[in-house]
Amino acid sequence: MRPIFSVEPDDWDRFVAERPNGHVLQTSPWGTLKAQFGWSDTRVALTRGDQIVAGAQVLFRRLPAGIGTLAYVPKGPVVDWASKEESARLMAALDRAARAQGTIALSVEPNQPDDASQRRTLRSLGFRPAPFGAVQPRRTLVIDITPKEDDILMAMKSKTRYNIRLAGRKGVTIREGGADDVSTFNELLAATAERADFGVHPPAYYEAAYRLFAPRDWAQILLAEVEGQAVAGLMVFAIAPRSWYFYGASINAHREKMPTYLLQWEAIRWAKARGCETYDLWGVPDADEETLEDQFTERSDGLWGVYRFKRGFGGDLVRSVGTWDRVQAPLRYQLYKGALSLRSRLRSAD
Secondary structure, three states, X not given: OEEEOOOOHHHHHHHHHXXXXXXXXXXXXXXXXXXXXXXXXXXXXXXXOOEEEXXXXXXXXXXHHHOOEEEEEOOOOEOOOOOHHHHHHHHHHHHHHHHOOOEEEEEEOOOOEOOHHHHHHHHHOOOEEOOOOOOOOOEEEEEEOOOOHHHHHHOOOHHHHHHHHHHHHOOEEEEEOOHHHHHHHHHHHHHHHHHHOOOOOOHHHHXXXXXXXXXXXXXXXXXXXXXXXXXXXXEEEEEOOEEEEEEEEEOOOOHHHOHHHHHHHHHHHHHHHOOOOEEEOOOOOOOOHHHHHHHOOOOXXXXXXXXXXXXXXXXXXXXXXXOEEEXXXXXXXXXXXXXXXXXXXXXXXX
16 A cells, blocks of 8 residues: 555545445545635545555645644545554555644544444544544434335324425425526525524535536535425535435525425435435434433524424434544644633633
């Protein structure tokens, strides 16, 4: 195995798509997207002959006050974690690439379940849990969409099935959006953010995401309409055999017609038609199943509100191992931790 520090995007994307722990956040369009909004990206790989056997897409971001740079690997590296040699060689290559950027730490977020074996592996490679939790949601619901459509529906909560059918009876229609519809989707997002008081990316972010992924048939905007008015929308991503629901929005008009339920069902059908076997609902509260069942009717803060909606579609509750840091500049890393702690306290005081 030998390391290479410049991988052609098409070669890299084929590798990611073929690996069982590959993820859309490790594809080259995602790196290009983030590079347009404050990050830079590179891909590091181990090869055997002309074949990539392991690697990672790394995002770099300059930290304030001259602290240095942070290297971040979302939902990666893509490696056989059971192979100690492969993992160690890849980490050495990533260290080399990261230090060339003046990084204080290499942060990885493996697309791996949270179990004792994975945690031991990360510690043996010199990683420690990130001090302020995961960047991406650690817990999610993943739906098996390999069965027939009727069987997928039957695995949902009865109220969810009812709402899907109700939307159809009440005149809700779903259509695939094109490039001209990204502005409509952004309007829905802005209305949702104002109503629910949560942050969204700037409109240019979703425009870029659509432009980068949709031409490959890796993403689609779906819009729910009532009498020609867009009342809800989502952006779904799919790289068979996996798919992900990342962004959704709706307005108050016609909410009683349950457009978001039919919209989500059509997104599942869209992913299934592209050969996907799983549909990741992407982000629920990081609590065990018993706590989720006890509290989901009482809480609406954070991800709790969307959990009530998502849980109706069924799926398995999955928790990832989270974000881990391999420290490369201990003093500056401590300064970084202190700055994050101060910012957290100031936000809490607000």
